[in-house]
Amino acid sequence: MSPALLTRAPREAALLAVGEHRSAHELTNADLAARLDTSDEWIRRRTGIRTRRVAAPEESIVAMGVNAGAKALATAGVDPASVDLVILATCTAARPIPGLAPQVAEQLGARGAGAFDVNGGCAGFCYSLAMAADTVRAGSAETVLVVASERLTDWVDADDRSMVVLFGDGAGAAVVGAADVAASRAGTGAVGGPVGIGPVAWGHDGANAPVIEIREQFLQMQGTAVFRWATTSLVPVARRACELAGIEPADLAALVPHQANLRILESMARSLGAPDAVLARDVVDNGNTSAASVPLALARLVGSGEVESGDLALLFGFGAGLTYAGQVVRIP
Amino acid sequence: MTQQDILAGFAEILDEIAGVPAADVTPEKNFQDDLDLDSLTMVEVATAAEDKFEVKIPDDDLKDLKTVQNAVDYVAKAGVAA
Numbered sequence: 106m107s108p109a110l111l112t113r114a115p116r117e118a119a120l121l122a123v124g125e126h127r128s129a130h131e132l133t134n135a136d137l138a139a140r141l142d143t144s145d146e147w148i149r150r151r152t153g154i155r156t157r158r159v160a161a162p163e164e165s166i167v168a169m170g171v172n173a174g175a176k177a178l179a180t181a182g183v184d185p186a187s188v189d190l191v192i193l194a195t196c197t198a199a200r201p202i203p204g205l206a207p208q209v210a211e212q213l214g215a216r217g218a219g220a221f222d223v224n225g226g227c228a229g230f231c232y233s234l235a236m237a238a239d240t241v242r243a244g245s246a247e248t249v250l251v252v253a254s255e256r257l258t259d260w261v262d263a264d265d266r267s268m269v270v271l272f273g274d275g276a277g278a279a280v281v282g283a284a285d286v287a288a289s290r291a292g293t294g295a296v297g298g299p300v301g302i303g304p305v306a307w308g309h310d311g312a313n314a315p316v317i318e319i320r321e322q323f324l325q326m327q328g329t330a331v332f333r334w335a336t337t338s339l340v341p342v343a344r345r346a347c348e349l350a351g352i353e354p355a356d357l358a359a360l361v362p363h364q365a366n367l368r369i370l371e372s373m374a375r376s377l378g379a380p381d382a383v384l385a386r387d388v389v390d391n392g393n394t395s396a397a398s399v400p401l402a403l404a405r406l407v408g409s410g411e412v413e414s415g416d417l418a419l420l421f422g423f424g425a426g427l428t429y430a431g432q433v434v435r436i437p
Numbered sequence: 438m439t440q441q442d443i444l445a446g447f448a449e450i451l452d453e454i455a456g457v458p459a460a461d462v463t464p465e466k467n468f469q470d471d472l473d474l475d476s477l478t479m480v481e482v483a484t485a486a487e488d489k490f491e492v493k494i495p496d497d498d499l500k501d502l503k504t505v506q507n508a509v510d511y512v513a514k515a516g517v518a519a
Contacts, residue, residue, distance in 0.1 A: 329479075336481070
């Protein structure tokens with residue numbers, strides 16, 4: 106660390122850009138109905154999901170993460186060599202050792218960066234983003250790359266019709282750097298709130314760990330318990346993230362919850378009270394990609410023009426652990 | 438609260454959450470087979486009933502509530518206990 110970093114005044118952190126990797130290999134409801142006792146109508150009605158992406162063998166967690174990360178860095182105009190820290194959120198690695206963030210950093214050309222993995226279940230991206238922002242605020246890093254990359258389909262029983270319909274693979278990434286406080290305040294003064302990345306509201310419910318777990322090599326989930334948890338207990342946490350950011354839910358331009366199931370998302374959105382906010386619905390075409398779902402959904406909103414630079418979005422992850430974390434961010 | 442009041446309360450909840458006409462909500466109706474409600478809708482109905490009737494309906498009990506009458510009886514009993 107340079108002496109300059111040690112003496113720098115407190116500062117804010119912001120999202121500079123996002124990136125995504127979506128596999129070309131689709132698994133549609135029709136594909137599933139052709140081999141399992143299910144139907145497009147049944148799946149859509151219960152989950153809202155139309156299709157999902159299944160990574161090819163060469164689309165490893167590292168490879169997908171590198172692609173999403175490279176796109177985010179290119180959009181931000183950041184030289185990979187200048188990245189100080191790479192955080193990889195994943196909970197679907199085939200092996201616990203070695204962690205995969207160092208390989209992502211190496212392949213991106215971030216040779217001087219610190220690198221570590223985070224297993225925060227489906228909340229992993231939001232946990233990692235919170236740590237990235239605090240690292241920049243504290244002066245430990247100028248630029249942090251947060252990557253979330255998952256291969257859920259490696260852990261789902263292809264014959265389990267209640268689970269295989271839900272999950273997909275993919276990666277998303279975000280570049281976090283120091284915020285230009287003056288420009289942010291000048292640009293979007295109508296609504297207060299955070300300059301870049303707001304404080305995180307997070308927590309856990311470790312007593313209910315068995316609700317989502319890998320048992321006998323396959324992912325198992327108590328769907329109704331997760332649904333009830335997400336649509337009742339978690340809504341106050343999402344409100345708390347808004348409070349911490351100094352805004353009301355009604356000030357939000359976009360809601361980007363973990364893309365678990367469209368019905369969970371719609372119920373959360375109704376309960377939160379953000380009638381004008383765009384609700385991210387990436388789950389419809391991508392399924393549940395665990396930690397990757399929030400940055401994938403965010404990248405889609407940014408790419409489609411449904412949100413504009415400076416808009417406030419609530420990111421909110423929840424899942425295995427049980428864990429949850431959310432923060433209000435300004436769209437880059 | 439009478440059984441009739443509880444039944445009327447469920448009719449309101451089912452209309453709001455699943456668009457079931459109040460006239461269809463009669464005691465003998467099976468939630469799944471007659472009213473076409475799936476397990477996630479039943480969780481929504483249960484959480485709405487928890488708020489309306491100030492009772493607790495855990496998932497373990499919810500799965501045993503097959504008919505409208507089952508649900509009315511459950512709330513009547515839980516309400517007395519509370």
